[in-house]
Amino acid sequence: GEDVEQSLFLSVREGDSSVINCTYTDSSSTYLYWYKQEPGAGLQLLTYIFSNMDMKQDQRLTVLLNKKDKHLSLRIADTQTGDSAIYFCAESLIMDSNYQLIWGAGTKLIIKP
Amino acid sequence: DTGVSQDPRHKITKRGQNVTFRCDPISEHNRLYWYRQTLGQGPEFLTYFQNEAQLEKSRLLSDRFSAERPKGSFSTLEIQRTEQGDSAMYLCASSLRLAGSSYNEQFFGPGTRLTVL
Numbered sequence: 134g135e136d137v138e139q140s141l142f143l144s145v146r147e148g149d150s151s152v153i154n155c156t157y158t159d160s161s162s163t164y165l166y167w168y169k170q171e172p173g174a175g176l177q178l179l180t181y182i183f184s185n186m187d188m189k190q191d192q193r194l195t196v197l198l199n200k201k202d203k204h205l206s207l208r209i210a211d212t213q214t215g216d217s218a219i220y221f222c223a224e225s226l227i228m229d230s231n232y233q234l235i236w237g238a239g240t241k242l243i244i245k246p
Numbered sequence: 247d248t249g250v251s252q253d254p255r256h257k258i259t260k261r262g263q264n265v266t267f268r269c270d271p272i273s274e275h276n277r278l279y280w281y282r283q284t285l286g287q288g289p290e291f292l293t294y295f296q297n298e299a300q301l302e303k304s305r306l307l308s309d310r311f312s313a314e315r316p317k318g319s320f321s322t323l324e325i326q327r328t329e330q331g332d333s334a335m336y337l338c339a340s341s342l343r344l345a346g347s348s349y350n351e352q353f354f355g356p357g358t359r360l361t362v363l
Binding site for chain 2 (some may be wrong): 137141163164166168173174175176177178181221223225233234236237238239
């Protein structure tokens with residue numbers, strides 16, 4: 134079956150880079166997404182990558198996709214206190230002729246001063 | 247348009263009572279999703295609509311849960327005879343599904359937090 138796994142916590146110092154990792158099991162993924170969830174707020178799409186790409190950069194965010202290892206990562210450069218949140222990885226799959234999102238459990242990013 | 251809205255934001259109820267939540271999606275979006283999220287977990291898919299048609303319902307979903315989207319705009323999620331295990335955050339999301347595209351960016355509302363005593 135399909136499954137998406139992430140580490141539950143990541144702690145980094147302010148100003149350092151954060152790297153959040155995600156592994157998935159279904160090689161038929163079309164798009165892979167990173168969502169951010171701040172306390173009391175809804176899930177917000179941060180960035181996404183299409184499955185035929187291996188890298189995407191958007192300002193401080195870099196997404197790397199290794200299809201062979203089914204590994205996705207999100208790098209946040211110059212991590213700031215405002216980056217404190219839970220980050221969810223999700224893959225888009227075709228299930229029963231419909232596109233569904235399969236979600237990881239989320240990685241809580243903790244920023245140390 | 248200010249995004250996806252949900253009402254109420256919080257609901258406390260006693261076990262055995264029925265509750266109903268409302269979701270107003272982004273107006274031009276044709277798809278609407280309901281998820282449930284518990285602490286330390288990602289969103290768990292419940293059901294989704296394309297326009298007014300309910301296209302899929304999670305096989306894990308109890309018959310006590312029902313959702314409607316009568317005019318293809320807002321949606322309601324009803325839980326009958328609530329149980330303590332139903333306590334969770336209920337999230338609504340909407341998206342614009344274009345024919346021939348597999349891109350599926352979902353825009354989420356703030357959620358309704360349900361506490362069953």
